[in-house]
Amino acid sequence: MVTEKARIMDEEAMRRAITRIAHEILEKNKGVEGLVLVGIRRRGVPLAERLARQIEAIEGRRIPVGSLDITLYRDDLTLRSDHPVVHRTDVPFSVQGKKVVLVDDVLYTGRTVRAALDAIMDLGRPALIQLAVLVDRGHRELPIRADYVGKNVPTSRREIIHVKLKEIDGEDAVVIEEVA
Amino acid sequence: MKLKSRHILALEEMPREDMELILDTAQSMKEIIYRPIKKVPTLRGKTVVTLFYEPSTRTRTSFELAAKYMSADTVSIATATSSVQKGETLKDTARTLQVMGSDCVIMRHPVSGSCHFLARVLDVPVINGGDGMHEHPTQGLLDMFTMREKKGRLEGLRVAIIGDIYHSRVARSNIWGLKKMGASVVVSGPPTLLPPEIERMGVEATTRVEEAVRDADVVMVLRLQLERQQRGLFPSAREYSRLWGITRERLDLAKPDALLMHPGPMNRGIEISSEVADSPQSTIEEQVTNGVAVRMAILYLLLGGGEEK
Numbered sequence: 001m002v003t004e005k006a007r008i009m010d011e012e013a014m015r016r017a018i019t020r021i022a023h024e025i026l027e028k029n030k031g032v033e034g035l036v037l038v039g040i041r042r043r044g045v046p047l048a049e050r051l052a053r054q055i056e057a058i059e060g061r062r063i064p065v066g067s068l069d070i071t072l073y074r075d076d077l078t079l080r081s082d083h084p085v086v087h088r089t090d091v092p093f094s095v096q097g098k099k100v101v102l103v104d105d106v107l108y109t110g111r112t113v114r115a116a117l118d119a120i121m122d123l124g125r126p127a128l129i130q131l132a133v134l135v136d137r138g139h140r141e142l143p144i145r146a147d148y149v150g151k152n153v154p155t156s157r158r159e160i161i162h163v164k165l166k167e168i169d170g171e172d173a174v175v176i177e178e179v180a
Numbered sequence: 181m182k183l184k185s186r187h188i189l190a191l192e193e194m195p196r197e198d199m200e201l202i203l204d205t206a207q208s209m210k211e212i213i214y215r216p217i218k219k220v221p222t223l224r225g226k227t228v229v230t231l232f233y234e235p236s237t238r239t240r241t242s243f244e245l246a247a248k249y250m251s252a253d254t255v256s257i258a259t260a261t262s263s264v265q266k267g268e269t270l271k272d273t274a275r276t277l278q279v280m281g282s283d284c285v286i287m288r289h290p291v292s293g294s295c296h297f298l299a300r301v302l303d304v305p306v307i308n309g310g311d312g313m314h315e316h317p318t319q320g321l322l323d324m325f326t327m328r329e330k331k332g333r334l335e336g337l338r339v340a341i342i343g344d345i346y347h348s349r350v351a352r353s354n355i356w357g358l359k360k361m362g363a364s365v366v367v368s369g370p371p372t373l374l375p376p377e378i379e380r381m382g383v384e385a386t387t388r389v390e391e392a393v394r395d396a397d398v399v400m401v402l403r404l405q406l407e408r409q410q411r412g413l414f415p416s417a418r419e420y421s422r423l424w425g426i427t428r429e430r431l432d433l434a435k436p437d438a439l440l441m442h443p444g445p446m447n448r449g450i451e452i453s454s455e456v457a458d459s460p461q462s463t464i465e466e467q468v469t470n471g472v473a474v475r476m477a478i479l480y481l482l483l484g485g486g487e488e489k
Binding site: 082084090 | 181205208211212216217219221222250477484485
């Protein structure tokens with residue numbers, strides 16, 4: 001049974017974090033030239049869209065946004081007896097020579113990001129890849145780190161961090177749940 | 181998400197949920213074929229064997245490429261150059277391949293039911309690439325994928341299948357699949373090439389092609405197997421063409437946005453005119469592309485997971 005333990009970000013906190021991350025991306029990359037966002041399905045995609053809108057509000061330019069499905073690149077497929085559902089990868093532009101910012105909701109073991117790096121490399125050779133996440137919950141199992149973090153939340157392995165987004169879950173919130 | 185079926189043998193037996201899962205998964209797989217690097221690592225280390233006792237261009241290559249795009253290793257046995265020529269039985273041939281580490285066997289064989297037999301004697305998943313006159317399930321699935329992609333749905337579509345229904349495993353698989361997904365089917369061909377009591381499969385049957393194609397959403401044309409003429413089943417290819425050949429005039433009897441489909445290979449000018457085969461309504465080439473996507477989805481769903489716990 002899963003119970004909600006705490007609400008660590010509300011709608012306002014999420015909005016501010018996304019605004020700050022958008023500014024940080026522009027600062028670190030010195031503007032929008034060659035910049036593209038790629039959201040990792042599922043919840044990375046609406047987050048990438050929100051970042052793109054923020055960036056457009058700040059710089060006046062709309063940058064390309066793609067969505068990446070990493071199911072086929074997972075390292076745990078042979079350990080599961082059921083198959084994760086495969087969604088579409090939709091990156092309708094070349095990543096060759098671009099500055100790609102991967103966007104996901106939660107960074108945990110780092111295996112999803114490792115799969116996303118492989119997936120992006122199969123689409124072309126970016127100039128660089130950066131990572132933006134709303135929540136970093138620790139417990140990395142691979143040497144992967146985020147360039148932009150909304151909030152650092154230390155957790156125990158029994159806990160689940162659930163990022164709820166209006167586009168998918170009907171509300172904006174980041175909650176910690178525990179498996180009883 | 182998991183397939184209920186362990187093998188892909190026949191659409192007559194396949195649950196509707198499995199068909200939908202395969203079609204939905206194929207939708208996501210299709211874009212891989214258009215990438216500059218057509219490779220995903222999902223089936224790395226898996227071995228897929230195609231065992232074809234009958235000639236094939238599309239089906240065999242399609243399966244091979246689907247497996248390769250998913251990083252699996254493939255072996256293709258064309259029985260004309262194998263020990264089948266020395267009299268080796270089907271069971272021995274297949275088990276030999278299994279004990280070499282094959283994870284999946286795809287077979288095309290002239291005897292109806294042969295793939296069911298193989299599924300009983302092997303421990304690995306078996307995919308039917310066409311068994312006799314019985315079924316060609318992956319063709320049925322790719323045809324349904326094509327229709328669903330173009331029309332947005334299968335439910336309520338009127339599909340006309342024209343040609344040698346009697347000998348056609350493609351027709352049978354399509355009929356089973358389409359009926360299960362809520363489409364209606366009408367078949368037409370010479371009386372010698374329509375199975376008696378075909379209506380018992382839940383389809384309309386008529387020997388008049390104009391009646392069949394009228395107001396159809398999809399016109400599917402089957403290849404006239406010219407060797408059947410030797411057995412007196414039709415007097416001449418010219419007469420067949422005159423009475424059942426799908427031309428511009430006949431296709432115009434269908435709905436204006438009707439799809440023109442053909443499993444290939446075509447006898448241009450006989451069952452289908454070049455004019456319609458090369459027209460914007462024709463989905464013939466796209467069916468081939470969709471075939472790779474559907475087969476990638478099937479291989480992923482059969483092989484891409486772990487063992488049953």
